[in-house]
Amino acid sequence: MMFKIFTSLSRPLSLSTLLLGMLATVGHTQAQMNHSSQMMGATTSKLSACLGSGLDCANAATPFFVADDQLLLAWTANGVVSVAQSSDLGKTFSIPVKIAEHGKSLDVGSDARPQIVSDKYGKVFLAYTFFKDANWNAQINTARSTDGGNTFSSPTSLVQDGSSQRFPSVLIRPDDAIFISWIDKRLVAALKQGGAKRLGGSIAYAFSNDGGKTFQAEHFANENSCECCRIGGSLDPQAQPVIAYRAIFSGGIRDQASQVISTKGAAPIRRVSDDDWKTDACPHHGPSISVSGTGKFHVAWYTQGSKRSGVFYANSSNQGLSYSKPSRIGAEDVNVSRPYLLALGQQVWMTWKEFNGSRSMVYIKHSQDDGKTWSTPQWVSQTSSYSDHPLLVNQGNTVFLSWLTRQDGYQLIQIGQRQ
């Protein structure tokens, strides 16, 4: 039928007109699709993407002070993992070294960040995560430098396992041993193969005595943890790693736990707080822990539990056996997020981010008595564009806020001094 109609119009001029008309129809269809794809108020024209791999386009930056006061900064930006050095407290940086390029496969989730540590001889260890397959299984890669971060080895996988490993958390001990913990999904994957379905992951860890070149056999600290939150880590006075993480307790309760990793293995799992957050959701919001010189655990975390909701702080003087009553960080009606702690001796610093609808603001408070009393929160910095989590880092006895912002640059601000 259509052919007949067309035949009847098969004069050259009519044919040309019709063909043009049909092409116009296709074009119109396409134009409608394009219009549809931009229907949210000319969204595409409003996009202001930062496309480079430099610090100015980074989504997360992690600092580490080397013994000679050099600052190492590792960051991820548009699929690239980079490291640079600063000898003037972050005012200027060396030409960045690109460690790896993974494009859209790099893990840039809101709780993901590269990890970097160094010994006093300039041996640098770096870890990050990328997604290795179409099922979004993740792989932790590590790279090393023996020249203070000027050059790095090719990244290699931390473990040989086909399932998923994510959210590395790295500490370096005074004896230069490296401790790494991460979220591991091999137990969940094995259960899945056996027909059982379970959400969540496990907390795994390993030590290295050769700067991260090789690691001892990995162990599980807790077989049931949230799979999408960072792990917090700190060393106690005996240089034992202490980790804090979002565990999955009986009944699917995703509350915070702490655990000491001794030379004998992982100590018992200690519940930081009974928040009663029963959820299958991914919070993307892990805790922070810092152990003071007295061995006191200081922990800060986020929860939406039935018993409390918001960002909270508690401490423990008995290695996590019991914790103080949680105290709220920030006001209840304010959007508080990303708490971070640093303890030096009996002094403790705490930072967090608040958003007031237009500006992200970083606050600091300080305790001189191991967390018993705290100063009034002080506003330290703000930005009106994208910003990373506020972090705390020390150069000897001097404490700095490390905060990456898109609009106002990378900020390293001195906020305290150990007395």
Add this chain to the structure above:
Amino acid sequence: MKKTVLAFMLIIGMLNLAFAEKPTLKPYQNGDWSNLIKTTKGSPLAIHFWGVTCPSCIKELPHWGSYLKSHPNAKIVFIQVDDVSTESMQIMLTKANLQNANNYYVVAPFDERLRYEIDPKWHGETPTTILIDKNGKATRKTGLTNFQELQAWMIKGS
């Protein structure tokens, strides 16, 4: 000439088919929320936020596909929040039979600034579903969805 014309028509037809079947993924960023929920026009609307890298989201997504197949008139918007390739989003959506749903993806960072206009108290947990009732009142549900409850809410409208 007739063969040429027929061939041309076939090509045109295939092009139209190709365009028609191409799944649309629309960008979403700061400032878009008010326009998005304006589309409710008195009908209940569910806006489901999910992420490609969020295991519970991926586990649940096919159930959304089944629900929408059973209830094709339900007003549901899907917004993907992870910074991943659009191809990978489309793969997940196709697996869940949601390739032709009303799909968006976040093009700005999924941070506190983007979430504030949606719900100032939302910290970004996924999956999260915002239910806008027929009166425009929003309720945030975090975690996996009970689809029987969702359907009851859709019928009631509030």
